[in-house]
Amino acid sequence: MSERRPALFLDRDGVLNVDRGYVSRIEDFEWVDGARECVATFNRRGWYVFVVTNQSGIARGLYTEADMLALHAHMETELEAAGAKIDRFYHAPWHEEGEVARYRKASIDRKPGPGMLLQAMADFNVNREQSFLIGDKETDMDAARAAGVGAFLFRGGNIATFAEWALASFEDGVRG
Structure with missing residues (x-):
């Protein structure tokens, strides 16, 4: 197995892209300032x-899983052009009050549940600490606390600058 490595977990809407509410179409997608640089760094x-x-x-029922996957593929293409990559996208399409029957359920994957983070740590050799x-x-x-990783609340601005501050804080013992 490969060497254990730290992981940066990023929410999508409001962290990597501007949150316009249920962003699912490429034409509605806009990067948050510094997002590609943050991932590349x-x-x-x-x-x-x-x-x-x-x-x-x-x-x-506002969009399909295929719509979301197409948007993620677009993000990957633009990240690649910036010398960056996401190791894996994890998503939780579930909601207890969903209109689409196959997705209408409670799930530990849906934040605040830690499921997506725990799955990433099972899939990759992540140094949780x-x-x-x-x-x-x-x-x-x-979700981060439940998964045993640090947590930092981003309230806007340049995400690359914020991530550097979060890393310095984390290295100083602040868990968020």
Whole structure:
């Protein structure tokens, strides 16, 4: 097995892209300032970079899983052009009140549950103690804490600058 490495877990809407509410179409997608640079910087450090995103719009019937996957492919293409990559996207399309029957359920994967983070740590050789999440909602913070990783609440601005501050804080013992 490969050497254990730290992981940066990133929420999607509001952290990597501007949150316009249920972003599912490429034409509605806009990067948050510094998003591609943030991913590239952590790639160069040898960290895993994962996206962990609730996508209840799928359960609500607002868009399909295929729409979301097409958007993620677009993101990967633009990241690659910037010398960056996401190691894996994890998504939770579930919602207890969903309109689409196959997605209408409670799930530990849906944040504030830690399922997506725990799955990433099972799929990859992640050093949990050196890993943290950046999200824009308290549910993100709850999921990170439940998974045993650090948590930092992003409230806007340049995500690359924020991630550097979060890393310095984390290395100083602040768990978020």
